[in-house]
Amino acid sequence: MTSPETAGWQPLSRRDISTREEALFEGVPNHLVRPLKAWIAEYLDGHPKLTGRVALRMKVVLDTPDPEQLVEAVAVGDPSLLLDVVDVVLHLDRGLWWELDVAGPEPLMEAGAADWIPDFGWPKGSKGAAVESLDDMLMDAGSAFEVDWRHKRLQRRVDGSVTAAAEQAMGMDAGRHLQTAWSAVYGRQPDPSKAYDEAIRAVEAAAIPVMLPKGKTETLGKVLTHLTDADRKWELAIAGPSDGSVAPLIEMIRLLWKGHVARHAGGPNFRPQRQDEAQMAVHLAATLVHWFTTGAVRPRTSG
Template identity: 80%
Template sequence: MTDRDDWQPLSRRGHISTREQALLEGVPDHLIRPLKTWIAAYLADHPKLTGRVALQMRIALDTPDPEQLVEAVAASDLSLLLDVVDVVLHLDKGLWWELDVAGPEPTMEAGLADWLPDFSWPKGSKAAAVEGLDDMLMDAGSAFEVDWHQRCLQRRVDATAAIAAEQAMSMDAGTHLRAAWVATYGRHPDPSKAYDEAIRAVEAAAIPVVLPKGTRETLGKVHAHLGNASNKWELAIEGTNDGSVAPLTELIGLLWKGHVARHAGGPAFRPQRQDEAQMAVHLAATLVHWFNTGAVRLRKSE
């Protein structure tokens, strides 16, 4: 929840075209000790939470000791330290309270300079510790960051794309869209589930607009209707095509026909790939936004 920028140390400027190209998977050597220290400090004096995390990780502990948990996980697979963090964020109800109810506090420096925050988490709070974790992961070049809404780790995504998706998630189709996002960028991606949820998100947004009186409608039926009755619909951008919905129909068709995992056992069936899921979830966010904001509408003559 802190500001991000594209600053790079002097020796790396000009050598990496984007920050994402430098992102590191797993737990690189320089992150091992800081991550272990963070986990142990966060779980200190929380034996119940430590015990639950150990159970989730299938780690047998003599006592609910965070240090023992950390070393046991690291001895098994260093990358699983990220899973420990993921589980901690998901299970800690105290953190949930701070994020969803208590919230950050106004700062005394608010308004003095544009780089000073207007709000901050109280010193010693769990949210402040998680904010420190998020900064640590960013500084270490990790491919993962904190998902503050789902209270877990997610794969680092371009900030502009993430903001656009977040806006779409606040709409009626947001439940499906957020599930697609987590299945795409979470610690354990599930591309087929992500694609399924992306389809459901667009259906939830499009069907009430295009086929409001129908039953058992699908995105395929929405696609067919827009193709057959294109003269009845328009887009907010008129352009040189008088607001033709042909571009919209093409995008919906791309998403629908690319859903190869929906017919198990069929000749074209296969699991969706990760790159397909990523494209699908961002395309779905755009389509959800269009349908929910009136960018797709009946022509006035209709």
């Protein structure tokens, strides 16, 4: 939902200094506290039931379901918890879900008058328009989080092209595991070990029907063994200099499988997965799922 005029934009004082992306703020920096409080209070204004539910989720005691009292009570100890409030609001508001999933944005009368005018937009005063303003606010403030429009919550900001590739893979049979992995690694409360577990399951769901269709208790480890032993029977869509050799695929699967150190609790090498490992695993899994479900990995047709 990011508007095109903001993509890659830098203020004048920084344009000639560096083209490197500015570091993002993990919590709620001082310059974002007041605007975020105002957005929450305005969004919840006139919705006492939703305000009460949000307060219960945040374990905040209110005298009355007052949005302003809610945001002040949450922010007094840790302003970063305001992001949790936003996350809960997006998750609980069924009216917002209706607008996003059913009603949708409306055609704009001005569409086509200029290249930068979109064909559709949210009506003034709608929940969709409010969430769009929230997304713009987070981006302008340099927040590490953005609106996850698909799942109605916040997620860690990721490059748009990367997100699009992952979403394409999520739409396939292994998508349920990949979606869970994505949420576990990029959500407000990351769980790297769970994300890595689900990344493995996603690849297993995509690879086993292709590699070992008759098996009932197969694992990614068995897929790796099969590919290693029968590498001449398979090829990749890109022939490259090695005539479609699956060697790169084998190394990718080996990296994902052997890097799963949290697989055997109590083992000599057991430890929780790190966040950076989980992020890499999820993106690697998205690529592998795409390869296996689109025929990019296939039986070799030539000797």
